[in-house]
Amino acid sequence: MTTEGTPSPKPHxxxxxxxxxxxxxxxxxxxxxxxxxxSTFWTRVKEHKVxxxxxxxxxxxxxxxxxxxxxxxxxxxxxxxARVTTVLLSLGLPVAATLAWYHGHRAxxxxxxxxxxxxxxLLVIAGGVLWFVGRPSHEHSVAPESAAPASxxxxxxxxxxxxxxxxxxxxFVNLSGDASQDxxxxxxxxxxLNSLAQVNDLQVAARTSSxxxxxxxxxxxxxxxxxxxxxxxxxxxxxxxxxxxxxxxxNAVSGYHLWSKTYDRDLGDxxxxxxEIATAVATALKVTLLGDEAAKIELGGTRSPAAFDAYxxxxxxxxxxxxxxxxxxxxxIAAFTSALALDSSYALAYADRGLVTWECATNTTQWxxxxxxxxxxxxxxxxxxxxxxxxxxxxxxxxxxxxxLNLTAADQACGxxxxxxxxxxxxxxxxxxxxxxxxxxxSAISTARQGVALDPxxxxxxxxxxxxxxxxxxxxxxxTAYQASIAVDPEHAAEADALLGxxxxxxxxxxxxxxxxEAKPDYFRSALCLAMVYERIGRHADATxxxxxxxxxxxxxxxxxxxxxxxxxxxxxxxxEWLEKALRLRDPGLAYAKTDPLLDPLRQEPRxxxxxxxxxxxx
Numbered sequence: 001m002t003t004e005g006t007p008s009p010k011p012h013x014x015x016x017x018x019x020x021x022x023x024x025x026x027x028x029x030x031x032x033x034x035x036x037x038x039s040t041f042w043t044r045v046k047e048h049k050v051x052x053x054x055x056x057x058x059x060x061x062x063x064x065x066x067x068x069x070x071x072x073x074x075x076x077x078x079x080x081x082a083r084v085t086t087v088l089l090s091l092g093l094p095v096a097a098t099l100a101w102y103h104g105h106r107a108x109x110x111x112x113x114x115x116x117x118x119x120x121x122l123l124v125i126a127g128g129v130l131w132f133v134g135r136p137s138h139e140h141s142v143a144p145e146s147a148a149p150a151s152x153x154x155x156x157x158x159x160x161x162x163x164x165x166x167x168x169x170x171x172f173v174n175l176s177g178d179a180s181q182d183x184x185x186x187x188x189x190x191x192x193l194n195s196l197a198q199v200n201d202l203q204v205a206a207r208t209s210s211x212x213x214x215x216x217x218x219x220x221x222x223x224x225x226x227x228x229x230x231x232x233x234x235x236x237x238x239x240x241x242x243x244x245x246x247x248x249x250x251n252a253v254s255g256y257h258l259w260s261k262t263y264d265r266d267l268g269d270x271x272x273x274x275x276e277i278a279t280a281v282a283t284a285l286k287v288t289l290l291g292d293e294a295a296k297i298e299l300g301g302t303r304s305p306a307a308f309d310a311y312x313x314x315x316x317x318x319x320x321x322x323x324x325x326x327x328x329x330x331x332x333i334a335a336f337t338s339a340l341a342l343d344s345s346y347a348l349a350y351a352d353r354g355l356v357t358w359e360c361a362t363n364t365t366q367w368x369x370x371x372x373x374x375x376x377x378x379x380x381x382x383x384x385x386x387x388x389x390x391x392x393x394x395x396x397x398x399x400x401x402x403x404x405l406n407l408t409a410a411d412q413a414c415g416x417x418x419x420x421x422x423x424x425x426x427x428x429x430x431x432x433x434x435x436x437x438x439x440x441x442x443s444a445i446s447t448a449r450q451g452v453a454l455d456p457x458x459x460x461x462x463x464x465x466x467x468x469x470x471x472x473x474x475x476x477x478x479x480t481a482y483q484a485s486i487a488v489d490p491e492h493a494a495e496a497d498a499l500l501g502x503x504x505x506x507x508x509x510x511x512x513x514x515x516x517x518e519a520k521p522d523y524f525r526s527a528l529c530l531a532m533v534y535e536r537i538g539r540h541a542d543a544t545x546x547x548x549x550x551x552x553x554x555x556x557x558x559x560x561x562x563x564x565x566x567x568x569x570x571x572x573x574x575x576x577e578w579l580e581k582a583l584r585l586r587d588p589g590l591a592y593a594k595t596d597p598l599l600d601p602l603r604q605e606p607r608x609x610x611x612x613x614x615x616x617x618x619x
Contacts, residue, residue, distance in 0.1 A: 187312025
């Protein structure tokens with residue numbers, strides 16, 4: 001039996017003895033092969049130099065692929081060119097081997113059936129594998145909602161399209177060799193940032209977000225996280241009587257410098273220096289300056305170096321203190337007072353002293369002390385009288401009015417502040433909350449989102465957005481906003497944790513509500529949350545203990561919050577009694593009453609409606 005493709009022994013005649021001289025009845029052994037057609041398959045592969053041709057092809061393909069990659073980089077060709085070249089060269093490898101085989105057979109004979117079948121299968125397998133590897137993956141082409149967007153795999157320049165007239169101001173580096181002078185370089189940076197925020201059509205990232213990149217900032221990272229087209233950075237070297245400021249403006253998309261300059265000034269001319277830098281930056285950004293922007297930038301400032309120094313110290317102390325207790329408030333308020341003693345026409349110092357004083361007072365139950373309210377009003381009105389075009393004075397006045405339940409006046413003050421400085425982060429924060437209290441959900445959410453866009457690394461921006469969404473009953477979105485606030489600053493997230501827990505409670509999701517409220521159980525609003533959650537899950541004794549802790553922490557000044565708890569417990573009589581007591585005490589919490597979801601069960605009660613009429617919310 002012969003196998004296909006193997007030659008049979010030649011037949012011989014009866015008078016020709018069999019090969020080998022034997023005369024047996026068995027067939028003779030075949031003669032040794034006399035040419036390549038009788039060799040094995042792999043021997044014939046070597047004879048036809050298939051391996052050599054394949055290696056030569058691979059080397060040439062490798063060289064060609066590298067040439068294509070270099071040319072692609074030089075001419076900015078799409079990545080698809082290199083990919084297609086790779087696929088075609090890979091498919092050419094089995095084709096080259098097949099052609100080498102046929103070339104070796106040309107003088108001999110056709111390729112055998114099994115050999116042709118093997119080469120065909122190799123071609124099919126190679127093509128199939130390359131097609132599978134090179135095709136787009138459907139699993140990655142549609143990303144889940146929680147995954148990063150597909151654009152993250154693209155080159156940064158193609159995906160990054162920030163607003164053209166947007167900028168972040170990084171904290172200027174203190175080169176004075178004295179760490180105690182950090183407050184001066186930080187303050188000068190903040191003043192420059194605030195000055196730029198006054199320029200029409202220029203979107204400026206807020207201070208908290210910009211200053212989070214103090215250590216070794218990478219311009220590309222800053223730009224992407226703050227979504228800005230330009231970054232301003234620099235340094236400050238201060239001596240006894242002079243200051244040198246070096247500033248440079250960088251295009252965040254291309255990485256190129258747009259503008260740079262060094263200023264040497266006497267300390268008595270710091271305000272003018274501020275104006276020069278701000279104007280130069282605005283011009284470099286090709287912003288259309290409307291009116292006398294130089295005068296607008298100087299608005300509310302001082303010509304006194306000593307007053308400016310004291311004001312900067314007050315800002316620094318307030319940032320550290322966060323204004324949560326009278327002790328922490330004393331030093332920044334004293335610094336602002338020193339600035340005003342040195343320059344009684346310093347409008348910014350009046351506005352900030354009023355805002356800080358009232359914020360501290362309302363956080364420590366001193367809002368009942370009417371002389372404090374009178375002092376804050378005097379500061380806010382003095383700031384407005386000195387600089388009617390300065391938004392900060394109206395922000396301070398608006399926050400005072402809402403705390404005193406003068407809700408129409410608060411609304412008017414905020415409207416003026418936002419009209420003067422739509423990019424002012426304080427105005428966006430405070431006025432967005434006031435809009436939420438007044439039931440203007442769309443305006444509140446829009447303003448809060450603008451605040452997040454300008455100050456994405458400030459936990460208060462995200463928290464304000466969460467509040468606006470919670471008052472609008474958009475609980476899932478509010479949960480996301482509060483979680484973002486916590487992620488930005490988990491160390492100081494007691495308020496956001498409690499608000500997150502309350503929002504989970506309102507959404508009917510009790511396990512995460514309990515977990516969030518128990519994160520900081522000694523915090524007042526956490527106790528409020530736990531009093532409601534524990535009662536809902538049947539832990540009545542724990543709910544009563546949580547209410548007792550609220551009473552210990554808040555006293556009668558928390559009358560409004562006691563009304564919230566009793567409303568959720570289903571005790572409408574007690575809830576209405578506490579609500580009416582809150583009205584008698586002029587509890588600032590009543591500002592929430594129009595939109596507070598926790599009071600929804602009371603809204604049809606005549607006594608509740610009487611309280612609402614007394615509050616006179618504007619339409």
